[in-house]
Amino acid sequence: MSDESWSPPAVLVAVDLVILTLRSSKLHVLLVERGIEPYRGIQALPGGFLNNDQEDIIAAAHRELDEEANLDGSKLHLEQLGAYGQPDRDPRGRIISVAYLAIAPHLPEPVAGTDAAGAAWRPVAGVLSGRVKLAFDHRKIVTDGVERARSKLEHSALAAAFCAETFTISELQQVYEAVWGVRLDPRNFYRKVQGVPGFIVPADVTRRTTKGRPARLFRSGPQTVLHPPIVRP
Amino acid sequence: MSDESWSPPAVLVAVDLVILTLRSSKLHVLLVERGIEPYRGIQALPGGFLNNDQEDIIAAAHRELDEEANLDGSKLHLEQLGAYGQPDRDPRGRIISVAYLAIAPHLPEPVAGTDAAGAAWRPVAGVLSGRVKLAFDHRKIVTDGVERARSKLEHSALAAAFCAETFTISELQQVYEAVWGVRLDPRNFYRKVQGVPGFIVPADVTRRTTKGRPARLFRSGPQTVLHPPIVRP
DNA sequence: ACAAAAGTGTTCCATTTACACCCATGA
DNA sequence: TCATGGGTGTAAATGGAACACTTTTGT
Incomplete structure (x- = not known):
């Protein structure tokens, strides 16, 4: 506190996306298969780090939406869910993730074309029930996102x-x-x-x-x- | 993206507190007068940086609650409002703030004893109406906090x-x-x-x-x- | 003509609102 | 006993759930 030479610790900031849509009248969330460690081969939310230290967080969310889900972010609903910052949430070190909830319209197109390996719409039911394993704390984030959507439909x-x-x-x-x-x-x-x-x-x-x-x-x-x-x- | 030597930018993470209470049947928020630049002499929310790169964000909120408002965080309501990360929100550089909403009971004690200069309960009405100037984007944060409280009273x-x-x-x-x-x-x-x-x-x-x-x-x-x-x- | 989905009318019931009224205490 | 706030009863208005019924199309 009174240490003159103290300076605040810098941490890495990532953005994760809970993208929800309806497919055959069922709620789905977009997941990608991780290509690198940690959690290689495990399902995870699309997302990534801030591009540089001038990029706005929501701008990073829009960018990831475009890069990983091939969705034009300017058209769909996007709102912040919150920050997830448990010190041990990422084994690589201290990484704080700001999660966003996106809602995609049910487009006639078959699947979202994407550059991420194995991106796919997964039924939300399987994720919430725990049948689909998710990396990091992403299951908690999906749960929060779905609850936010449920609540916001009312008002x-x-x-x-x-x-x-x-x-x-x-x-x-x-x-x-x-x-x-x-x-x-x-x-x-x-x-x-x-x-x-x-x-x-x-x-x-x-x-x-x-x-x-x-x-x-x-x-x-x-x-x-x-x-x-x-x-x- | 495909630059092998690229590494994500590290940013500073702060915690800001919207502490609400009732005084003479009016809603009040705890503000401190800033002692250093930027915004020296201007009212701001109590808060501060993470202590080290292992401190959980909500733990930092509890710590600031104790340090700046002399309130025992373990007893009162504390929930996250969200992350505020506009690149230009702090002139010192890239600082992302995670805001928390705290509710303090109306204690018989006169004022919250604190080590921060000029901490005082201010009527929320004056802040929302813009009559009280706030540093950074803190007015927006207070607005969000009050709206969260209003909404959560219902359910x-x-x-x-x-x-x-x-x-x-x-x-x-x-x-x-x-x-x-x-x-x-x-x-x-x-x-x-x-x-x-x-x-x-x-x-x-x-x-x-x-x-x-x-x-x-x-x-x-x-x-x-x-x-x-x-x-x- | 029939099936199927859209759209309308109406009844019943739970909840809300407004307000008259009674209760318990200090001065 | 009067003023003051705590607590109860109740009738009218409102709003939601249930469901019979009519409309408009394709086959």
Whole structure:
């Protein structure tokens, strides 16, 4: 404390990404297989170190999103989860990771093309249950990310980030059902969502059709906080 | 990326504390006057650098809580707010700050004795409105901390952390009113709080008295998440 | 015509709100 | 006995859950 020659320790800062999306109505997270030690061959979150000491942390998150997941970060939802800094979390030394939560829309493309070895969408259920082993403290980070997403569906317009630019109300319902892991009544959901001013706005008279009566299309509205909220059952 | 000799940049990591408490039924935050440049003489959050490269971040927060605010960290609520890492946030160079939110009970003691120059409880209203100037990005951090507290009052037992070991229901109500900045009906609040199983439990038949009918005393219950929640009006 | 999904109306029930009222104590 | 805050009862308003029912399309 009173040591004049003392100077604060410098540490390495990494960024890790919890990228969630919906595939066949199930919640998935993007994982990569580690190509180097430690945890070589084990699944891990995409991420990496800051590029230089002038790079903003969220800019590094955007960059990794592009490099490792081939996703245009400027378009999708990205928010900070927090800092993970247990001294022993990385055997290479003191590394503090700032984790981010990203939500990717369900794109028609088959898989995310990436330069990282073996990047793949994995069902979140397998990760949370512990059936999929993760490197470092990444399972804890995924758990926190999923809980954040679950919580934010209630009070924010986050659900729309899982959808394409335009979407039907039942597509939106599938987001809530997949993330929360519950079944919702389509009729009540329909009105509840419509009853939140500014959450979703009608997109033209356009309609899309698969089977049954075509649904109206909507796009994300101006409101980011939901009044009233869509509450979990 | 493909540069073999590249190594990640090391940065300095600091911890900043948003310590909230209630004084005369108003929400206050602990600020210190900076004794050195940059921002000498300006109000700032208590905080400091990691002690060494083995110190856990939350341990550093506990230590600063003790050093700068003379508060026993083991007893009060402490949770991470997030990492603040804009490259230009500190003119001395690249410093990433991990911010924590702490809730201190309203102690009978006059002021928190501290070794930092001019530590004092300041009304949060003055800080949020911009009337009190803060160093670095600390105003943003306080804003985030207060919003976190407001939000967590709804779904968690955080409010009890503002109170002494035992408290009356109307004291608990004052917490909600001060943090949310609203008036609540005492009669409905009384029942609503009692209707959440495990939130508060009766403490003996003991009672305290000032004016009017003495109130029953309660202590914090085992439940940390509130079912049903206490919702903001 | 039928299946399937979209969208509407309505009933029932739990929760919330507003407020009248009673209780226990100090001065 | 009066003022003051603690605590209870209750009726009206609100909002959510459940579900019957109508609409619009493809086959």
